[in-house]
Amino acid sequence: MADPQISVPRVRFAPSPSGYLHIGGARTALFNWLWARKHGGSFVVRIEDTDQERSSLESVRAILESMKWLGMDWDEGPEVGGAHEPYFQSERKALYKAAADKLIAEGKAYRCYCTKEELDAQREALKAKDPKAQFRYPGTCRNRQDQPDLPYVVRFKTPSEGATVFDDLVFGKISTPNSQQQDFVLVRPNGLPLYNLAAVVDDHAMGINLVARGRDHIGNTPQQVMLYEALGYEVPRFAHLPMMLSAKGEKLSKRHASVSVSEYQDKGYTAAGVLNYLARFGWSSGDQEIFTVQELIDKFDWAQVGKSDGKFDQKKFADVAFEHLKQSELTSDAEYLDLVRPFLADAGISDPDPKILREALPLIRERAHDLKDAAHHLDFYFRQPPIFEEKATKKFLKPESAEYLRGFAAAISALDSWTAEALETAFKSYVEAQDVKMKVVAQPVRVALSGRSASPGLFEVMIVLGKDLSLQRLEEGALRAEEAQTTA
Numbered sequence: 388m389a390d391p392q393i394s395v396p397r398v399r400f401a402p403s404p405s406g407y408l409h410i411g412g413a414r415t416a417l418f419n420w421l422w423a424r425k426h427g428g429s430f431v432v433r434i435e436d437t438d439q440e441r442s443s444l445e446s447v448r449a450i451l452e453s454m455k456w457l458g459m460d461w462d463e464g465p466e467v468g469g470a471h472e473p474y475f476q477s478e479r480k481a482l483y484k485a486a487a488d489k490l491i492a493e494g495k496a497y498r499c500y501c502t503k504e505e506l507d508a509q510r511e512a513l514k515a516k517d518p519k520a521q522f523r524y525p526g527t528c529r530n531r532q533d534q535p536d537l538p539y540v541v542r543f544k545t546p547s548e549g550a551t552v553f554d555d556l557v558f559g560k561i562s563t564p565n566s567q568q569q570d571f572v573l574v575r576p577n578g579l580p581l582y583n584l585a586a587v588v589d590d591h592a593m594g595i596n597l598v599a600r601g602r603d604h605i606g607n608t609p610q611q612v613m614l615y616e617a618l619g620y621e622v623p624r625f626a627h628l629p630m631m632l633s634a635k636g637e638k639l640s641k642r643h644a645s646v647s648v649s650e651y652q653d654k655g656y657t658a659a660g661v662l663n664y665l666a667r668f669g670w671s672s673g674d675q676e677i678f679t680v681q682e683l684i685d686k687f688d689w690a691q692v693g694k695s696d697g698k699f700d701q702k703k704f705a706d707v708a709f710e711h712l713k714q715s716e717l718t719s720d721a722e723y724l725d726l727v728r729p730f731l732a733d734a735g736i737s738d739p740d741p742k743i744l745r746e747a748l749p750l751i752r753e754r755a756h757d758l759k760d761a762a763h764h765l766d767f768y769f770r771q772p773p774i775f776e777e778k779a780t781k782k783f784l785k786p787e788s789a790e791y792l793r794g795f796a797a798a799i800s801a802l803d804s805w806t807a808e809a810l811e812t813a814f815k816s817y818v819e820a821q822d823v824k825m826k827v828v829a830q831p832v833r834v835a836l837s838g839r840s841a842s843p844g845l846f847e848v849m850i851v852l853g854k855d856l857s858l859q860r861l862e863e864g865a866l867r868a869e870e871a872q873t874t875a
């Protein structure tokens with residue numbers, strides 16, 4: 388058996404298209420993708436759409452779009468093609484039927500005609516006798532020779548003795564007594580395969596040599612190992628990943644947090660920030676918390692994947708996303724500006740002045756926690772007039788503020804040098820001349836310039852706005868302050 392630590396990996400991500408890309412699924416895809424990219428292997432995407440009632444092409448598109456946004460490109464799969472087409476299980480039914488027929492012909496599987504009603508009655512009878520007992524199919528049809536024209540499922544003939552063993556790169560050697568297994572179903576009455584059969588047939592056909600997925604699949608891995616062996620396939624290695632849980636330790640769902648990748652995209656997280664948080668959920672590399680995508684590829688190793696499930700931490704997620712925006716080493720100025728433009732457009736600012744945008748960016752890096760927040764912090768630079776916060780206007784643009792706004796405007800209008808140092812000097816001189824506290828002038832000026840009670844430094848803001856627009860806003864602020872008197 389090839390050692391995945393040294394062989395060229397072929398790994399896969401096989402989502403069920405019944406909705407969006409869940410962040411837990413994205414984490415599974417990420418670990419596979421990192422391993423493939425680290426070792427020059429192949430990352431395959433396969434759509435497990437045999438559940439026809441829940442699957443939809445809309446969900447397929449949503450999943451693939453989220454993966455593209457995250458930057459997790461795939462080497463084979465939908466939209467890319469490859470040597471193992473098709474990559475939709477609904478188009479591979481003939482392969483599953485052939486595998487099931489082979490197992491039946493070799494006496495390793497059989498047709499089971501037991502009805503749902505008969506099995507439910509047996510479950511209820513067992514429950515009445517022993518409420519804690521776990522129902523196992525009793526093998527009613529195991530040695531049945533006739534083949535009536537009735538609906539049936541195909542069941543695997545599980546060995547009754549011995550144990551099924553597999554090596555897990557995270558959990559080590561796992562051995563399951565065959566006596567604890569039952570004759571599990573391979574094919575439904577409608578002819579469609581269940582997960583175990585379809586996954587094994589496809590993973591073998593596509594040359595997958597490492598199956599990495601959530602820990603919730605450990606329970607069905609022994610069944611799949613038995614299928615590999617029964618079909619004469621080489622058994623791949625496995626890696627089962629710790630689960631994402633809610634703060635209460637429950638399975639993560641929409642009522643606990645935003646669980647769709649697209650929701651974090653809409654919130655204004657960067658793709659690199661999302662990947663960083665997901666990678667650190669169950670994996671570590673020393674004390675390092677913040678990684679570039681290339682660092683994740685270079686440093687990822689199965690030996691550092693933990694066994695314990697973890698609780699999803701929205702605050703930590705937000706903090707990681709913030710670090711990726713805040714640090715220019717992680718998100719360059721050019722990248723930041725490209726990323727924030729769609730969020731400005733959503734706010735109605737479709738063609739922001741590039742010069743103002745570049746000059747304002749350094750003032751918001753320490754403030755904006757995500758791109759939507761960044762667009763909010765940038766908003767007032769591009770609106771004329773800015774949107775005035777009602778509370779800030781009432782508190783700071785009072786009638787007596789008009790005199791200070793016009794006085795400060797006059798003090799700076801004659802400045803030859805429009806620099807932060809010159810503006811600060813003029814401001815301090817004016818405040819001293821008025822014999823008032825600095826905030827008495829500063830806050831009305833801030834609101835007049837930005838429409839808000841909180842903003843970057845006054846003088847930095849004025850540098851970005853420029854002299855003409857700054858003076859214009861100070862006069863408009865004075866007029867608004869005077870209007871307060873007439874409406875009081």
